[in-house]
Amino acid sequence: MLTKNVKLDRRSFIVGTAAVGAGLAVGLKIPFGPTVVRAQDGSPEVNAWVVIRPDDTVVIRVARSEMGQGTITGLAQMVAEELECDWSKVTTEYPTPGQSVKRKRVWGDFSTGGSRGIRQSQEYVRKGGAAARMMLVQAAAEGWGVPASECTAANSVITHKQSGRTTTYGKVAEAAAKLTPPSEITLKDPKEWKLIGKSVKRLDTLPKVTGEQVYGSDLKLPGMLNAAIKDCPVFGGKVKSFEAAKVSGLPGVRHVLQVGDSAVTVVADTWWQAKKALDQLPIVWDEGPNASVSSATIDAMLKGGLDAEQAFVRNQNGDAKAAISGAAKKIEAVYAYPFQNHAPMEPMNATAKYTADFCEVWVPTQNGEAAFAATTAASGLPPEKCEVYKINLGGGFGRRGAFHDYVTQAVQIAKQIPGTPVKLLWSREEDMLHGRYHPVMQAKLSGGLDAAGNLVGLHCRLSGQSILTAVFPQFLQDGRDNLAFQGLDPTGDFAFGYTVPNLLIDHAMRNTHVPPGFWRGVNINQNAIFMECFMDELAHAAGQDPLAFRRKLMAKHPKHLAVLNAVADRAGWGKPAPKGVHRGLAQMMAFGSYVAACAEVSVSGGNKVKVQRIVCATDPGYAVNPAQIERQIAGSFVYGLSALFMEECTVKDGHIEQTNFNTYDSMRIAQMPKVESIVMPSGGFWGGVGEPTICVAAPAVLNAYFAATGKRIRTVPLKNHGITMV
Amino acid sequence: MARLTINGKTTEVNVDPNTPLLWAIREQAGLTGTKYGCGIAQCGACTVHLDGAATRSCIVPVAAAEGKKITTIEGLATNGVLHKVQKAWVEHEVPQCGYCQTGMIMAVAALLKDKPKPTDADIDKTITNICRCGTFQQVRQAIHAAAKA
Numbered sequence: 093m094l095t096k097n098v099k100l101d102r103r104s105f106i107v108g109t110a111a112v113g114a115g116l117a118v119g120l121k122i123p124f125g126p127t128v129v130r131a132q133d134g135s136p137e138v139n140a141w142v143v144i145r146p147d148d149t150v151v152i153r154v155a156r157s158e159m160g161q162g163t164i165t166g167l168a169q170m171v172a173e174e175l176e177c178d179w180s181k182v183t184t185e186y187p188t189p190g191q192s193v194k195r196k197r198v199w200g201d202f203s204t205g206g207s208r209g210i211r212q213s214q215e216y217v218r219k220g221g222a223a224a225r226m227m228l229v230q231a232a233a234e235g236w237g238v239p240a241s242e243c244t245a246a247n248s249v250i251t252h253k254q255s256g257r258t259t260t261y262g263k264v265a266e267a268a269a270k271l272t273p274p275s276e277i278t279l280k281d282p283k284e285w286k287l288i289g290k291s292v293k294r295l296d297t298l299p300k301v302t303g304e305q306v307y308g309s310d311l312k313l314p315g316m317l318n319a320a321i322k323d324c325p326v327f328g329g330k331v332k333s334f335e336a337a338k339v340s341g342l343p344g345v346r347h348v349l350q351v352g353d354s355a356v357t358v359v360a361d362t363w364w365q366a367k368k369a370l371d372q373l374p375i376v377w378d379e380g381p382n383a384s385v386s387s388a389t390i391d392a393m394l395k396g397g398l399d400a401e402q403a404f405v406r407n408q409n410g411d412a413k414a415a416i417s418g419a420a421k422k423i424e425a426v427y428a429y430p431f432q433n434h435a436p437m438e439p440m441n442a443t444a445k446y447t448a449d450f451c452e453v454w455v456p457t458q459n460g461e462a463a464f465a466a467t468t469a470a471s472g473l474p475p476e477k478c479e480v481y482k483i484n485l486g487g488g489f490g491r492r493g494a495f496h497d498y499v500t501q502a503v504q505i506a507k508q509i510p511g512t513p514v515k516l517l518w519s520r521e522e523d524m525l526h527g528r529y530h531p532v533m534q535a536k537l538s539g540g541l542d543a544a545g546n547l548v549g550l551h552c553r554l555s556g557q558s559i560l561t562a563v564f565p566q567f568l569q570d571g572r573d574n575l576a577f578q579g580l581d582p583t584g585d586f587a588f589g590y591t592v593p594n595l596l597i598d599h600a601m602r603n604t605h606v607p608p609g610f611w612r613g614v615n616i617n618q619n620a621i622f623m624e625c626f627m628d629e630l631a632h633a634a635g636q637d638p639l640a641f642r643r644k645l646m647a648k649h650p651k652h653l654a655v656l657n658a659v660a661d662r663a664g665w666g667k668p669a670p671k672g673v674h675r676g677l678a679q680m681m682a683f684g685s686y687v688a689a690c691a692e693v694s695v696s697g698g699n700k701v702k703v704q705r706i707v708c709a710t711d712p713g714y715a716v717n718p719a720q721i722e723r724q725i726a727g728s729f730v731y732g733l734s735a736l737f738m739e740e741c742t743v744k745d746g747h748i749e750q751t752n753f754n755t756y757d758s759m760r761i762a763q764m765p766k767v768e769s770i771v772m773p774s775g776g777f778w779g780g781v782g783e784p785t786i787c788v789a790a791p792a793v794l795n796a797y798f799a800a801t802g803k804r805i806r807t808v809p810l811k812n813h814g815i816t817m818v
Numbered sequence: 819m820a821r822l823t824i825n826g827k828t829t830e831v832n833v834d835p836n837t838p839l840l841w842a843i844r845e846q847a848g849l850t851g852t853k854y855g856c857g858i859a860q861c862g863a864c865t866v867h868l869d870g871a872a873t874r875s876c877i878v879p880v881a882a883a884e885g886k887k888i889t890t891i892e893g894l895a896t897n898g899v900l901h902k903v904q905k906a907w908v909e910h911e912v913p914q915c916g917y918c919q920t921g922m923i924m925a926v927a928a929l930l931k932d933k934p935k936p937t938d939a940d941i942d943k944t945i946t947n948i949c950r951c952g953t954f955q956q957v958r959q960a961i962h963a964a965a966k967a
Contacts, residue, residue: 160913160914160916161914162914293911297907297908297911297912297913299916300913300920301904301908301912301916301919301923302891302895303850303890303920305916306850309850309853309854310844312848318845343834362845362846363841363845364833364841364845435950436915436917437863437915437917437918437948437949438855438915438917439854439855484916486853486915486916486918487915487917487950489950517854519857520856520857520858719911723911723914723953723955723956726953726954726955726956727914727951727953728952729952730949730950730952731950752857752858752860753855753858753948754858758948758950759954760945760946760948761941761942761945761954761957761958762941762942762943764955764958767955
């Protein structure tokens, strides 16, 4: 690529090349020989997960997408653990969605969201590694004419102890690839793990510091043109007309085209030429009926849901309403959470090439299969005439998972210019105006305390958007969106951590024309603020310490309690904090993991908040790479605290008002708290990592802000209260 | 037409003189390590060195960069050896998605040239790049490590 003479260590170079190669392997085809499936370079595939080259290099296939969270390293660790290969010889590659279709989804789900990369593939990828090891050992044993049971494998070397013979994986891979895969596979006991649980270095760092890493927006193809696009700013609106002649003569401009019924593109030699021409293109929109919607009308609609009679009930025991009304003390509070844009650093983009015979798309995506589905739908071609190549993502956070509107657009453009590859790149402004936003939600919480300050009843009424209704209505249960209750569920991966004698948690669904999406953490972001800040309110109303108050309700939730206790202990809860420093707590279970945080803040001038330190604990069951988990925790706090302090997408005349980082801000290094992570896997289950911790930062900080000022802030973002993060 | 000296190499770029330097670097010189993030000098993903100074190239017209020494991330390593900031970034595993990191590294390299031993306050004041993955804790560690190297 561009810096060929930079000295690269061998492994990083191979991985870098593989990562780029996976994206650029145009028309990669796996030939189906009679016995051996071969990778592009002719090396034999031991099975779908493992390719071994004659030089002993192990290529591990990863179906999930790497977007910075470390999943390719973690998943490779899991395969390599069972494979017993030499970790220093491991590299990874992405299979393509087209190959997956041809091979009956041999790599399983490609979707990379919901913190599922590791937890929902761990079993089959480990089995893939174990099966490959068994076949390699068997091949060596057959070559020596000894029973496989007498042979052992370690570090890519197979040994027959009795005869002292050894061979390597690279030497027997060809023979192993011809064997019938084992029908029974026994995985290692976690106690025997050598690689899982170890903070090995990420496999993909070097090209990210040299500029060599190719992201979707960096892609170059021979003869490629560049497209800039404007979709109707009002969701649901359409193109009425545009004056192509006004810009078609500008430098570099090749095409001015309508895209679908709601967008217009300029296609030019360079993207900058396309964007400049698009900026000058007169477009008349038919904004439709949504043009009258504003933040105020949405707010009023949600407020109406707070006391509405009809609501979907998710978590209920006893009679909460009666218990609260009969309680010695009644506490009530209304909270609100806004629309937020994902704003990954790399704006949405996709490159497409269409002919009547084949449609190819190169795209940074969290879900290759969903991108493939968008490609087949937009091209009108059958799956065997489509292919998608995953390219590195400049951030995802949920925007590039369920939604591939930019893929649809790229194919719609390419289809109008057959044979020419077109790279569509959204401007930041386009990205801000056409997000799939964090759902807007309000909550009314009511609690009843008895004379001794015990919580006797709790009602949490949610009112706001349903992501599933907008995106996957087939997953609604009798109309109810269970995702809206994340962290407040009776049981499961999002289980509520308190035992309340009379409990009601319900949701008045209030949908808007602003499209909601899965935003890192999804619905735990607001639910953690609602519940954990209200718990703090209840504790203070009861005159009790917030930790002690919670502990009384958590006796039957030992894993929730363990992480809470861990942060309280580490932070020194109950002991004096440094002068001017105040503490706040929060806990939650989400995506299968138990998480808690203790935030320490200082406040100057009543409104300048310095988050000094956050102690965070997570119990994800098993911790595959603790160093990467620590990075995910600290990173999730940047995303979560940016959202808490700074981020809101407001609606005016049916469109989003914020168009760039000057009005939609994000934390900088000066605002970064010191994050101390406690990774405490207790074993026996698999929880997620990328998202769960994000939700405990905000309520812990809000509770600390209350401790510092006596002021309870119940609506996000804090900038609307004149509060700044310093 | 403009003459740009990028990473020691002079290139003729056939663009409108108002074209932002970022796009001339990416689309004419073909150096895509310098990233587009916002186009309004907010995020720093497009940071390059102009005569050694960290500069957000998305708002600098090509005409203003003529005759200046432009260094991009691809030109930061010398004689095939990574710059100490790049080495520290690898050692501390700073990047997550990595998209903002080339701009971040260029900003830090310029800081260390001006202040070889920056304090945390120097870092806070000078490094204002956005990272949505949230790598700041590792960024700070790596800056101090690079300063000691």
